[in-house]
Amino acid sequence: MRKISLLVVAATSLALIGTASAADLARPVYTKAAPMMPVWSWTGSYIGGYVGGAFSTNNYTNTDPFNVTATPAYKLNSSFIGGYTGGYNYQFAPNWLIGYESETGYIHMKGTGASAVAPAFGTAEIGNFYSAWTARFGYVADKSLFYAKGGVVLARFDTGIYAGPAGVGFTNHEYELGYAAGGGWEYAFDPKWSVKAEYLYLGFDRNFTYGAPTLGLTSTSHFGGIHTAKVGLNYKWDWFSLLR
Numbered sequence: 662m663r664k665i666s667l668l669v670v671a672a673t674s675l676a677l678i679g680t681a682s683a684a685d686l687a688r689p690v691y692t693k694a695a696p697m698m699p700v701w702s703w704t705g706s707y708i709g710g711y712v713g714g715a716f717s718t719n720n721y722t723n724t725d726p727f728n729v730t731a732t733p734a735y736k737l738n739s740s741f742i743g744g745y746t747g748g749y750n751y752q753f754a755p756n757w758l759i760g761y762e763s764e765t766g767y768i769h770m771k772g773t774g775a776s777a778v779a780p781a782f783g784t785a786e787i788g789n790f791y792s793a794w795t796a797r798f799g800y801v802a803d804k805s806l807f808y809a810k811g812g813v814v815l816a817r818f819d820t821g822i823y824a825g826p827a828g829v830g831f832t833n834h835e836y837e838l839g840y841a842a843g844g845g846w847e848y849a850f851d852p853k854w855s856v857k858a859e860y861l862y863l864g865f866d867r868n869f870t871y872g873a874p875t876l877g878l879t880s881t882s883h884f885g886g887i888h889t890a891k892v893g894l895n896y897k898w899d900w901f902s903l904l905r
Contacts, residue, residue: 713891723783735774833871
C-alpha cells in the first residue's frame with residue numbers, strides 16, 4: 662500500500678511539473694525593442710562659408726569719346742572669392758527640396774586695355790564684394806542633394822576712360838543688379854554638417870554710358886558675365902525644434 666501511495670505522489674508531481682512547463686512555453690516572451698533609426702531630413706535653416714574662384718566670360722570694352730570707332734578691349738583678371746552663406750531648406754514628397762539661399766563675399770576683378778587705333782586707355786574693376794539671393798530646387802538621394810538655383814546678384818562696377826590729345830578722363834562708379842544661375846551637389850556627412858561644390862554664373866550683360874554728354878563726349882563700357890566655382894561647408898539647425 663505504501664508503494665502504491667508513493668507511485669501516486671510521484672505521478673502527480675510529474676503531471677504538475679509538465680503543466681507548469683507547458684504554461685511557461687505558452688506565455689509570450691517580451692524583448693526590448695531595438696531603437697528606431699532617425700529619419701534623415703534636409704529641412705531646416707543653415708549657415709556656412711565658402712571659397713573658390715571667378716573669371717570673366719569675354720573681353721570688356723570702352724568706347725573712346727573722341728573717336729567712337731575706337732573701342733579699347735581688355736580682359737578682366739581672375740579673382741579669388743570667399744564669403745558666407747545662409748538659407749532654409751524644405752524637403753517634401755519625399756525626395757524633393759525647395760529653399761532659399763543668400764551669399765555675400767569678396768570678389769575683385771580688374772582689367773586695363775589700350776586702343777590700337779586711338780590714344781584711348783580704358784580701365785574696369787568689379788568688387789570688392791558681391792551678394793546674391795537665390796531660390797533652390799533640388800532632388801534628394803539620401804544624404805546627397807543635387808540642386809539648381811537662380812535669382813539676382815548685386816556688385817559694384819568702377820569704369821574709366823582716358824583719351825584725347827589733352828588726356829581727358831571720365832570715370833563711373835555704380836552698383837548694378839544682374840542675374841545669378843547655377844547648380845551644385847551637397848553631401849551631408851553628419852545630421853548637422855554638409856559639404857558642397859557649386860557653379861554659379863553672374864550675368865551682367867549690359868552697357869554703362871558716362872562722360873560729359875553736354876559736350877558731346879561720352880564713353881560706353883560693355884560688361885558680360887562672370888563664372889564662379891566654389892566649395893563650402895554648411896551647418897544646419899531646425900528653428901521649429903528650438904522652439905519646442
